[in-house]
Amino acid sequence: MTEHLSGGCKCGLVRYSGTPAEFPMVRCHCRDCQQLTGTGHAEMMPLDEATFKISDACKVFEMTGDSGGRSFSGFCPDCGSQLTRRFDVLAGKVFVHAASLDDPAAYTPSRSIFTGSAQPWDHDIIDAKA
Ligand SMILES: [Zn+2]
Numbered sequence: 001m002t003e004h005l006s007g008g009c010k011c012g013l014v015r016y017s018g019t020p021a022e023f024p025m026v027r028c029h030c031r032d033c034q035q036l037t038g039t040g041h042a043e044m045m046p047l048d049e050a051t052f053k054i055s056d057a058c059k060v061f062e063m064t065g066d067s068g069g070r071s072f073s074g075f076c077p078d079c080g081s082q083l084t085r086r087f088d089v090l091a092g093k094v095f096v097h098a099a100s101l102d103d104p105a106a107y108t109p110s111r112s113i114f115t116g117s118a119q120p121w122d123h124d125i126i127d128a129k130a
């Protein structure tokens with residue numbers, strides 16, 4: 001049985017669900033992810049587009065990457081939570097921002113990508129207090 005995952009935005013207006021896609025879970029440090037999230041990287045959980053459902057209220061922003069391919073960012077128009085990313089070059093998949101999952105622990109990232117644009121301050125400091 002395939003695990004069904006659900007999640008949504010901070011205010012609860014936009015909800016989504018879907019099953020995991022056969023694709024790596026990646027931490028992306030590209031500039032698009034940095035600017036969209038306002039943080040150092042995005043945690044990208046791949047879901048299968050065929051099983052994916054999301055509230056009609058979700059707004060979508062379209063952008064063009066350096067390679068010329070289009071990508072799409074889905075967000076809540078009320079609270080502004082970033083929820084989804086889709087890419088023309090990765091048809092059939094919807095990436096949800098992992099912390100928007102109801103169970104964020106379902107996300108187990110395997111690698112970082114676009115590390116060349118990673119910010120010098122974007123590294124693990126959770127243990128630095130110890
Ligand atoms: Zn919201």
Ligand SMILES: [Zn+2]
Nearest residue numbers: 028029030033
């Ligand atoms: Zn990115």
